[in-house]
Amino acid sequence: MNPARPRLTVALTGLNAVDSPGPGVAVARALRESPAYDVRLIGLSYEALEPGIYLPDLFARSYQLPYPSAGTAALRTRLLEIHEREQLDVIIPNFDAELYNFGRLAPELAAHGIHTFLPTAAQLEMRDKLNLAAFGAEHGLQVPADMRLFGVADIPKAAAQLGWPLVLKGRYYDATVCHTPAQAEQAFWQLQARWGAPVLAQQFVAGQEINVAGLADGRGGLLSAVPMRKLFITDKGKAWAGITIADDALPALARRFAAATRWRGGFELELMRTAAGELFIMEINPRFPAWIYLAVGAGHNQPAALLQLARGEAVSDFNEYAVGKMFVRYAWDLVVDNADFQQMASVGEL
Known part of the structure; x- marks a missing residue:
């Protein structure tokens, strides 16, 4: 600990440093270089194989969270359990899908001394993929035309309106450039299965x-x-x-x-x-x-x-x-004990 800087305990999500990485490990590295605070980091994960969990040089401890689909109450219970043990000062969520739950909890977390600085629900909605074209039109920003797809039957209409190739996007993540109706149908089913409906069709630029x-x-x-x-x-x-x-x-x-x-x-x-x-x-x-x-x-x-x-x-x-x-970016093989993985998978903390 550097006595010249006050100590903060900061928890953050997004530890999945894989081929489609979350921001958590990069944010953690940045926080360790804070000129204002001596930061102690707590990792928050959703899966027991998120690589950031096994970086002890970055994270003092890691805890598993319930999935965002479990709702606000489950998240509140888990965060307060972690706070009782770690005395959190700040939480930085780093996944799109979890921001609504964290935002709803922000006033209650603040009452427990846990600070956040998050976009509001209205801000999240206005820049959402499904609302982006309308947001661009309102503020004079160039955004590709798009169309919501609720089923594969909507694909021909989208292609007629937006042209080929067609970009299909999931509700939160993932995008596929489709050059044929068959590719578009396959992408639709994959994106819907992973992120739900509607799937967004966007003009290719x-x-x-x-x-x-x-x-x-x-x-x-x-x-x-x-x-x-x-x-x-x-x-x-x-x-x-x-x-x-x-x-x-x-x-x-x-x-x-x-x-x-x-x-x-x-x-x-x-x-x-x-x-x-x-x-x-x-x-x-x-x-x-x-x-x-x-x-x-x-x-x-x-x-x-x-x-x-x-x-x-x-x-x-x-x-x-x-x-x-x-x-x-580079891939780095972490060699860890199976006991650590079992501890995270069964107990939900490491």
């Missing part, structure tokens, strides 16, 4: 993929925006390598989003720049991206600033970020 990691103050102000161009993309569409770029249009777009929504906390803009230079918003993720540690390397420690926001402290706008900083 060709171009260069760019992402922006942002942090907003909840009053309409943007504190930080770090743009990244993807250099290598996995078959799941995830960035496996990227580089920070200079483009004034990108922070400006993030600023418009923060002002229009009065967004609270971290977010990610997934953008497509066409050959003609147009910027389309493909998705808006309501939390830090898995590549958020690149922003730290570029000089903007957004997760560390979020701790200050959660505790009601003033946070100044970040200065310039470093351009030309790269990240390259």
